[in-house]
Amino acid sequence: MTTTSVTRDDVLHLAQLASLQLTDDEVDALQADIGNILGYVAQLDELDTEGVEPTYQVTDLENVWRDDAVRLSNVGRQELLALAPDSHKNQIKVPKVL
Amino acid sequence: MSVISDYIGVSAVQNVKNAIEAAKRSEGFNALLSLSEERALERAAKVDAGEISGRLAGVPFVAKDNFLTLGGTTTAASDFLRGFASPLQATAVERLEAEGAICIGKSNLDAFAHGGSTENSAFGPTKNAVDDTKVAGGSSGGSAVVTALGIVPFAIGTDTGGSIRQPASFNGVVGVKPTYGTVSRYGVVAMASSTDTIGCFATNAADAELVMDIMAGKDANDMTTLPDFFAPEQPATLKIGVIKEAMTDDVDAEVRASVQAYVDGLKAAGHTVEDVSLPMLKYALAIYYIVVPAEISSNLARYDGIRYGNRADATDLTGVYGKSRDAGFMAENKRRIMIGSYVLSSGFFDAYYLQAQKARTLLIGEFDKLFERYDTLVTPVAPTPAFAIGENATDPVKMYLADVMTVPASLAGLPAISVPANPTAAGLPVGVQLIGPRRSDARLLALAKSQEVA
Numbered sequence: 001m002t003t004t005s006v007t008r009d010d011v012l013h014l015a016q017l018a019s020l021q022l023t024d025d026e027v028d029a030l031q032a033d034i035g036n037i038l039g040y041v042a043q044l045d046e047l048d049t050e051g052v053e054p055t056y057q058v059t060d061l062e063n064v065w066r067d068d069a070v071r072l073s074n075v076g077r078q079e080l081l082a083l084a085p086d087s088h089k090n091q092i093k094v095p096k097v098l
Numbered sequence: 099m100s101v102i103s104d105y106i107g108v109s110a111v112q113n114v115k116n117a118i119e120a121a122k123r124s125e126g127f128n129a130l131l132s133l134s135e136e137r138a139l140e141r142a143a144k145v146d147a148g149e150i151s152g153r154l155a156g157v158p159f160v161a162k163d164n165f166l167t168l169g170g171t172t173t174a175a176s177d178f179l180r181g182f183a184s185p186l187q188a189t190a191v192e193r194l195e196a197e198g199a200i201c202i203g204k205s206n207l208d209a210f211a212h213g214g215s216t217e218n219s220a221f222g223p224t225k226n227a228v229d230d231t232k233v234a235g236g237s238s239g240g241s242a243v244v245t246a247l248g249i250v251p252f253a254i255g256t257d258t259g260g261s262i263r264q265p266a267s268f269n270g271v272v273g274v275k276p277t278y279g280t281v282s283r284y285g286v287v288a289m290a291s292s293t294d295t296i297g298c299f300a301t302n303a304a305d306a307e308l309v310m311d312i313m314a315g316k317d318a319n320d321m322t323t324l325p326d327f328f329a330p331e332q333p334a335t336l337k338i339g340v341i342k343e344a345m346t347d348d349v350d351a352e353v354r355a356s357v358q359a360y361v362d363g364l365k366a367a368g369h370t371v372e373d374v375s376l377p378m379l380k381y382a383l384a385i386y387y388i389v390v391p392a393e394i395s396s397n398l399a400r401y402d403g404i405r406y407g408n409r410a411d412a413t414d415l416t417g418v419y420g421k422s423r424d425a426g427f428m429a430e431n432k433r434r435i436m437i438g439s440y441v442l443s444s445g446f447f448d449a450y451y452l453q454a455q456k457a458r459t460l461l462i463g464e465f466d467k468l469f470e471r472y473d474t475l476v477t478p479v480a481p482t483p484a485f486a487i488g489e490n491a492t493d494p495v496k497m498y499l500a501d502v503m504t505v506p507a508s509l510a511g512l513p514a515i516s517v518p519a520n521p522t523a524a525g526l527p528v529g530v531q532l533i534g535p536r537r538s539d540a541r542l543l544a545l546a547k548s549q550e551v552a
Contacts, residue, residue: 011436018395018439019402020432021420033433033494034440040495041384044453047460054455055462057292057322058511059279060536064321079185085409094404097415 004038006031099271099301100248102157102308110145110156110200114138117158117202120249127225129234129243130160133203137169141200153312155198160244160253163204164211164287167191174287175219176209178407178426188285189317190254190296197312202250205240209428210398211256211289213237214264214500215490218430223487227269228527232484235265238299242269245299246527252300252309258289259386260479260504262297263516267479267529270518271299272306272546275504277536278511279324280310282317290393291322293508303517303546310539324537331540333548336473338364339374344477344503356519356528357478363549364476374468374475378461379506385461386505387498388441388454394431395438401426433494462510469535474545477503479516479529503531513539517546 011031015022022030077090086093105113118138121130138158145156161167164174166184173179191201208218216224216239224239226232227246234243238255242265245253255262257275266273274297281296288294296313300306307330315326340361345354365371403409403422410421427435441450468475480500490497507514513536516529532542 006440010440014436014439014443017443018432018435019399019416019419019423020427020435021417021424022432023424026424026429026432029429030433030436034436036495037387037433037437037498038440038450040498041388041450041454044381044384044388044450044457047381047453047457049453049456049460052456052459054452055458056455058462058509059322059324061279061322061324066318066321075185080405083182083185083406085403085407092405095412095414095418 003035004042006035006038099246100251101301102154102251102305105157105251106155108156110142111139113156114142114158114200114202117250120247121203121244124247124249127227127230127243127247128222129206129224129240129247130203131163131173131175131206131221131240132170134167134170134201138200138202145198145200150198152197153308154194156200157198158200158202158250159194160203160205160241160250161191161201162207162238162241162255164207164256165191165254166285167201167204170204172204174210175207175221176426176428177220178401180220180408182407186285189282189319190286190313193313194309205238205244205253207240208237208430210287210431211237211258211261212394212430212434214260214497216240216265217487217491218428220428225487226484228525229484231486232526233268233487235268235484237261239265241299242266242271242273245269245271245301252298252305254296254298256286256289257295257297257508258293259390259508260501262299263479263504263514263529263531264500266299266516268484268527270521270527271301272303272518273297273299273516274306274310274539274543275507275514276310276314276539277324277513279322280328280539281313282320282323284317284319288397290390291397292393293390302550303543307540307543307547310543327537328540331544333544334541335368336545337370337471338474338476339372339468339472340476341376341379342373343376343379348481349478350482352522353478353482353528356522357476357530360519360530360549361476367548374472376464376468376506378464381457382461382506382509383498383502385454385457385509386501387437388450389458389509391434391438392442392451393438394434395442398431398435430494458509461506465510465512473534473538474542475533477531477533479503479531483522483526483528507533512536513542515542515546517549
């Protein structure tokens with residue numbers, strides 16, 4: 001099986017893009033796994049796709065519209081706020097942003 | 099195993115009590131993550147009092163734990179959603195309840211439905227119903243096992259690349275992955291939006307047909323749903339193609355023999371059967387493991403520890419995101435998010451993601467061409483019977499190869515069902531996959547019904 005070379009810095013950059021704070025062991029394991037998986041999927045290079053349109057979705061639906069109208073949800077504000085790990089005065093509370 | 103008709107016209111309360119007792123006796127399989135005993139018994143009492151009626155009145159079922167349900171938790175088998183109690187219910191569950199069905203509990207899965215064995219669960223692996231040293235298959239392993247054990251006559255699951263069909267095959271039950279867009283995904287934990295589908299497990303094709311008939315149809319809350327096209331059909335004489343690239347030496351000899359015996363049965367029943375070629379089959383897995391991680395990385399961005407789910411302690415917002423996501427996701431979730439981030443990142447997008455979506459067009463073109471001449475295509479569901487727990491755990495690519503037969507239909511949005519064929523000499527179940535053109539779901543089930551041994 002072929003592997004694609006992925007550096008440790010590549011993994012750390014991806015982790016940053018994906019908002020994952022990985023442990024060192026996880027970085028090592030992912031470096032190897034990502035290389036192997038990219039090596040496997042690289043076989044698509046063999047295919048001639050010149051002039052082929054990409055497929056992004058497989059329904060035959062197009063432009064499904066709905067009325068631009070307010071619909072009442074059957075879930076209330078308090079129920080949704082109660083799901084948040086932390087809230088204060090009807091708002092979701094988070095740590096300092098800046 | 100049990101069938102739906104056994105549960106109709108008898109005490110719903112007794113049905114629910116029996117199912118919950120059976121579930122408790124089978125705890126060793128780790129197929130169920132939670133039971134919603136109180137709500138189930140309340141609903142059963144209403145059925146017995148005549149307040150709830152319908153085609154599934156009093157019939158207990160189990161939902162994979164990535165369907166939002168009332169009266170219990172929905173965890174997606176993850177630490178992120180451990181303890182999460184949803185304030186709303188998935189449309190698929192609502193439709194079953196509207197016909198009187200009773201959800202008794204939630205089944206185990208690979209966390210966020212990422213996996214093919216139900217080993218990637220934050221709550222431990224589910225064991226195979228037939229051999230407890232083997233995996234249940236996945237990701238809907240728990241739903242397959244509770245059906246195979248006869249705890250309930252049917253269960254629901256999700257299938258993104260084989261997550262219903264492969265565990266159905268590993269446990270010897272019928273598994274239905276419908277045409278993309280058949281059943282609403284509202285209230286179901288999203289994985290890969292261009293291939294996610296909702297389907298079911300049952301012990302026979304007629305029961306699966308009834309469940310699909312009830313769940314299918316347009317939902318204003320899921321814009322990808324198709325107008326209801328599903329209507330049970332009578333079996334017809336069909337032109338059937340056996341995909342030869344799926345019957346090579348790479349497939350376990352006993353699996354091939356079992357599929358061949360099923361195909362011989364189709365011939366004996368008067369269907370025309372020919373070998374056909376789908377050259378793109380060998381590329382389908384590579385396409386899948388680019389497209390699906392890309393969609394996963396996007397869909398799972400919502401798990402940030404802010405609005406719901408579990409939040410890790412940190413002093414700033416970046417830390418909350420990073421630590422919550424590191425603690426909440428399993429290794430396989432992270433692998434897929436990272437691969438997805440890679441193939442979508444600038445510089446690699448054309449080489450991986452765009453090339454995969456073009457290759458997907460080629461795959462769909464080959465299917466379309468075959469369906470000009472054939473009504474149904476046949477392959478094994480998986481290249482092997484259920485493998486041992488732990489056997490593929492350290493090699494992600496080896497684990498992905500278990501999906502090689504099921505991902506093509508997912509990428510093309512086609513209906514595909516897994517039906518039990520002859521087991522191996524060791525008694526392990528084997529499934530045959532029947533694939534049809536879009537909207538031919540009922541025809542596939544009619545064919546499966548006609549081939550079932552009474």
